[in-house]
Amino acid sequence: MKRLTEFQKKIRVKRKEKKAILRAFNKKVRDELVFKKQELVRLMFERDKGECVFCHTKVSEKHFQTCHIIPQEFIELRYDINNVLLACFYHHKVGKYSMHKHPLWLVNWLITNRKEQYDYLMNWLSKSQHNL
Numbered sequence: 470m471k472r473l474t475e476f477q478k479k480i481r482v483k484r485k486e487k488k489a490i491l492r493a494f495n496k497k498v499r500d501e502l503v504f505k506k507q508e509l510v511r512l513m514f515e516r517d518k519g520e521c522v523f524c525h526t527k528v529s530e531k532h533f534q535t536c537h538i539i540p541q542e543f544i545e546l547r548y549d550i551n552n553v554l555l556a557c558f559y560h561h562k563v564g565k566y567s568m569h570k571h572p573l574w575l576v577n578w579l580i581t582n583r584k585e586q587y588d589y590l591m592n593w594l595s596k597s598q599h600n601l
């Protein structure tokens with residue numbers, strides 16, 4: 470077996486140190502995202518009283534849906550309480566009247582029932598690089 474030079478040994482140690490730093494950084498970022506999501510869910514349950522905002526059915530904390538009005542791919546709004554609603558599975562995804570299947574119904578519902586939230590998001594859209 471070939472012996473490592475002192476230089477090669479130093480390089481290996483540095484690589485291990487860099488990997489450890491990166492692992493720690495990734496864990497910190499992951500932990501922060503988990504915390505942000507938990508905080509968002511807590512605020513959403515509190516604001517929406519643990520019920521689907523559309524049909525007022527109690528939503529289990531184990532089987533809830535975090536329903537984003539503007540898709541969560543828009544990172545700036547992913548953890549924004551003004552961009553989410555608590556809804557049952559029917560009103561979130563599969564129902565005839567659901568956020569995913571009937572966006573115009575959702576817009577009308579927002580204007581009628583959550584005007585401040587609607588205005589906040591429209592204001593964000595008009596000021597962001599993602600404007601209409």
Ligand SMILES: [Zn+2]
Pocket residue numbers: 521522523524525526556557558559560
């Ligand atoms: Zn519902």
